[in-house]
Amino acid sequence: MKRYLLIISIILTTACKTFAQAGNIIEPEPITSVLQKANMGKVVFEADTIPLEKLEQTDLLTSYEAKPANNLYMRLLLANSLTNYQHSLAPSLSIEQLNGGNFQFVFYVDGRQVYQENLHKGANLPIAKNTKTTIFVPLISSRGEDSWGRFLWGRFMAHGGEDALTTGAHLLKIEVRPYVAIPDLKVGELIAQGEIRVTVPAIDFRDAELQNIKPGSGWQVSKEDFDKKKIMEMNALIAGNRFKQITSVVVISNGKLLIEEYFNGSARDSLHNPRSVGKTFASALMGIAVHDGYIKSVDQTLKEFYDLKKFSNYSPQKENVTLKSLLTMSSVFGADDNQSDSPGNEENMYPTDDWVKFALSLKTDSNKMAGKQWNYFTAGVVVLGDILNKSVPGGLDKYSAEKLFKPLVISNYRWQYTPQNVPNTAGGLQMRSLDYAKFGQLYKNGGVWNGKQVISQNWVKESFTKHLTLPKDVVGEGFYGYLFWNKTYTVNNKAYETYYCSGNGGNKIFIFTNQPLVVIITAEAYNTPYAHPQVDKMMKEYILPAVLK
Structure with missing residues (x-):
């Protein structure tokens, strides 16, 4: 009898494996971890980065205290890869088409749904979607990892999580489902879930006392x-x-x-x-240079400052790009910092050895009307800085010191520089808070400081x-x-x-x-x-x- 049952068990196990393999579009990684097998279909939480093969059941958190020094990591322990789950939703789609979808996350606090998000398709690499059965990301971390998990948590907190996780103890639950995006959005069944007790400590109001304004600020103190x-x-x-x-x-x-x-x-x-607060200082310096006559007007065009035919992707449109369109981020360059796949995205500029060359070598966008469409364009502000640097006497570093910072009595500041050692007008101009206030008050005063x-x-x-x-x-x-x-x-x-x-x-x-x-x-x-x-x-x-x- 025992032998008969053993044979039946082997047959059923083989049949299930064969069916599972037949239902897959791609071979997932093998599941060898004892802990993963014991927690299949769970979202588990950890306090640190421990490799799966060394992870013990005792390392999994059941509670978390929301203090700045405490980290919280999330691990999905799946029975299959995301792509295979998606394949069951849309069997006619190719792997590449399935990769256009991702995980759906739903956050609950104390049994109430607070936030739902279909994770952006770019949040996981195709190899992770196709083969991985474990996904490990930080949710809260003092290490500053560049991870989609931290951004997901931030969006949850910004869209109800902050208000739901008030002082005291709460039950946080996360559900995970697959979704496909084409031809229409389709969300699958639950593939992982987990919960953790989150305690938000009371605020110590001794830390809330107003700070006395000490002498020597350089400002009159308001009464x-x-x-x-x-x-x-x-x-x-x-x-x-x-x-x-x-x-x-x-x-x-x-x-x-x-x-x-x-x-x-x-x-x-x-x-x-x-960071980009420094861009506005470029605007101020451009205004000073226009007043001083080193720049004729904001209607001057790039062809007056550069031989644009020396740069890649020459177009007559570039000839007529005005300083004003760069000041208002409305030029015809094919660039948008808010689009990660834009060729002109600033993140593509920083690794290059010549940022101005990068900007002026970008293609133009024939669909853009100059001065009509706004797109955030950091590289264009770098070009403004370069134009100023070559137009004002002594270069931009000296000119800014004499014409802006000296009149404002600002001496403790630090520029960042481009690879060509030009002050970086893209951002990063470091100062004291009280000196940023001087810059703001200068504009509030209509451009006047101490009567000048x-x-x-x-x-x-x-x-x-x-x-x-x-x-x-x-x-x-x-x-x-x-x-x-x-x-x-x-x-x-x-x-x-x-x-x-x-x-x-x-x-x-x-x-x-x-x-x-x-x-x-x-x-x-x-x-x-x-x-x-x-x-x-x-x-x-x-x-x-x-x-x-």
């Missing part, structure tokens, strides 16, 4: 009143890592220093790297003009000036318009048009989906309500 409780609430959220990687908040009201707060190891003399016209009033006016409407699907509501952004905050049903400089990580210089306010926020939340949304929340819910009259 205006403001809602100190609101700022303390914001400080507590920064200290509790609810607002992440914020390094400073400075508020200037009526030309005087009202609020000066530093966080996460930053201090008054810290030099911050605000540093930037012409007309240039400020042109810079603060809504030259282009920003695409809603990329950056939301707003407009674009001369390397200045524009938006309107609504607080207590009232509108407050601001022009602002903006950089990766959540760095901002806000200049309000209908209020006597300049606000500086510096942050290091680089390449995170929450960087800019959390700044908007800080502004709308804390800073503006605290200081508006």
Whole structure:
């Protein structure tokens, strides 16, 4: 009898294997891990990067405390590869077509669905989709890995997770399904799920105390009143890592220093790297050079500065690219930093040995109308810097020191440089927060500092003009000036318009048009989906309500 049952078992096992292989479109990696076999179809959580072959059941987390030093990694333990799961959904599609889909993630907090996302097709390499039965990514990590897992977690937090994971204990559950994108979106059955107890510690309000403004700031200190409780609430959220990687908040009201707060190891003399905030300094220097006559006007074209036939992909369209179209990011170059596959994406520029050559060798886009279509184009701002460098006496480094930083009494700053040793106008101009505030207040003053016209009033006016409407699907509501952004905050049903400089990580210089306010926020939340949304929340819910009259 036992022998008979053994034979039946072997037959059934062989049949199942044969059926599974017949149902696959590609051979997945073999499943050899004892732990994976014991946890098939689960999403498990870990505190560190441990190879699967060394992973023990005791390494899997059942709880996580949301403190800045604690990391949280997610591992999918699947019975088959993603591509094979997708194949069962759409048997007629090729492997390449199946790779156009990915995983669907659904996040639940305390039994309530909070967020759902069909992961972008590029989030996993084809080899991982086709053969891998384990997928391991960080969700929360202090190591700063460039991983889709961190971005997924950031989007979850920005779209309800932050509000759901309040102080106290919660049950977080994640479900995973496959999806295919063509001919229509189709989502498969559950292939993995897991849950973990998440504890969010209470905020220590001793970390929320306002920081006294010390002498020697270079600013007159304001005696205006403001809602100190609101700022303390914001400080507590920064200290509790609810607002992440914020390094400073400075508020200037009526030309005087009202609020000066530093966080996460930053201090008054810290030099911050605000990334693309530095682009707007290129705009300011262009305005000064126009006023001084070294640049005739913003209507000058590239052919007046370069022999464009020496660069690849020559087109007569390039001849007529104006400085204004580069200042407003509306040139005809085939470039878009918001598209990862764009040939002109800035990430393709940085590894090259000549950034100007990279920019001027790009193809033009015949579908673009000059001055009409906005596309974020960092390489174009590098070209502006190069034009300035060759046009002003002594080069851009010396000219900026004499014409902008010296009048503003800014001496502690640090340019980054291109491979040709030209100040990098693409971004990365490091300064103190109080000195970024001087730059903002300069524009608030109509270009005047200490009674001297540093930037012409007309240039400020042109810079603060809504030259282009920003695409809603990329950056939301707003407009674009001369390397200045524009938006309107609504607080207590009232509108407050601001022009602002903006950089990766959540760095901002806000200049309000209908209020006597300049606000500086510096942050290091680089390449995170929450960087800019959390700044908007800080502004709308804390800073503006605290200081508006």
